[in-house]
Amino acid sequence: MLFICLFSLLNSACQPAEDKPIQRWQHATEGAYAANISNDGKYSVVSSIHHGLSLWDIEENALKYRWSQQQDSSDNLVLLADISNNNSHALTANREAFSLWNIATGQSEGYWKVRESTIRDIALSNNGDFILLGKSNGTVVHITMGNGRRLEFLGHTEKINAVDMLPNGRIAISGGNDYVAYVWDTASGQVIYRFNHPSRVTMVALDPKGRFAFTADSQKSSNIWDLKTGKRISQLKYFNRHEIFSSVRFSDDGTQLLTGAPTRKVSLWSIATGERLDSWRVTPKESIRAAGAVVYSVAFRGKNQIITESSSGYAELWQRK
Numbered sequence: 001m002l003f004i005c006l007f008s009l010l011n012s013a014c015q016p017a018e019d020k021p022i023q024r025w026q027h028a029t030e031g032a033y034a035a036n037i038s039n040d041g042k043y044s045v046v047s048s049i050h051h052g053l054s055l056w057d058i059e060e061n062a063l064k065y066r067w068s069q070q071q072d073s074s075d076n077l078v079l080l081a082d083i084s085n086n087n088s089h090a091l092t093a094n095r096e097a098f099s100l101w102n103i104a105t106g107q108s109e110g111y112w113k114v115r116e117s118t119i120r121d122i123a124l125s126n127n128g129d130f131i132l133l134g135k136s137n138g139t140v141v142h143i144t145m146g147n148g149r150r151l152e153f154l155g156h157t158e159k160i161n162a163v164d165m166l167p168n169g170r171i172a173i174s175g176g177n178d179y180v181a182y183v184w185d186t187a188s189g190q191v192i193y194r195f196n197h198p199s200r201v202t203m204v205a206l207d208p209k210g211r212f213a214f215t216a217d218s219q220k221s222s223n224i225w226d227l228k229t230g231k232r233i234s235q236l237k238y239f240n241r242h243e244i245f246s247s248v249r250f251s252d253d254g255t256q257l258l259t260g261a262p263t264r265k266v267s268l269w270s271i272a273t274g275e276r277l278d279s280w281r282v283t284p285k286e287s288i289r290a291a292g293a294v295v296y297s298v299a300f301r302g303k304n305q306i307i308t309e310s311s312s313g314y315a316e317l318w319q320r321k
Contacts, residue, residue, distance in 0.1 A: 255271055
């Protein structure tokens with residue numbers, strides 16, 4: 001009993017402070033299956049079983065559009081979403097298909113099914129010009145929407161867990177169960193950098209301004225890389241045995257990294273040192289016995305605030321200390 005108490009005290013001491021959000025908006029009454037916040041924190045696309053796909057104007061707390069992606073069964077639910085860096089388009093996907101949406105008009109610009117294997121992650125360029133699909137068969141597909149060109153990146157040997165792309169669609173990053181993250185040229189498919197990890201790569205991200213890359217595995221290696229040289233800038237420092245990330249965002253000024261986790265945790269990190277600067281816990285889903293929430297998306301708002309979307313169905317605004 002003493003050991004359990006000591007463990008609980010030590011564990012609670014390592015948890016982020018229970019700060020209350022400045023504001024909270026409910027975007028899904030029974031919880032969400034996926035969500036993505038735009039890079040500027042203005043819009044959020046949310047997928048839920050009761051509301052389908054919803055695009056929210058977070059600044060106005062207004063429902064802008066409600067979309068439908070043929071959600072015929074529980075296997076067909078939208079589990080992935082991305083918003084282009086310039087807020088022109090949104091991309092949504094389930095395991096077998098993906099849809100492109102025009103944010104200005106609210107209209108669908110296409111619905112496509114994939115063949116051979118399922119979709120594991122997605123990314124979208126500015127103006128909806130390019131789409132990136134990471135698949136369970138280990139391939140990453142780069143699609144040029146204007147002419148239908150498809151380039152398959154075949155560098156991975158196992159299933160893909162995460163992908164990202166620069167806003168112009170020319171550079172991509174992908175990570176998989178083969179313990180490797182690749183940065184590669186989407187015009188030629190040539191590898192630019194290879195980042196090896198001690199376990200499967202679960203999260204990757206590119207700074208929209210092309211300065212940094214982020215890669216993290218399922219154990220304890222989470223790294224920020226210089227995208228111009230391929231050299232590691234820092235490794236995130238945490239005391240837990242391991243941390244898994246469900247969302248990542250670089251600050252506009254290039255000094256900080258924001259992460260979300262499947263454990264309600266949101267953390268702010270120094271890019272230069274890898275030190276954790278601050279942390280928060282999002283509101284859990286109240287209807288389940290063990291109150292928890294996956295942080296689907298994080299974003300900076302100005303210099304002093306951050307926004308989160310989680311599986312509890314809430315968007316929350318937090319004050320940075």
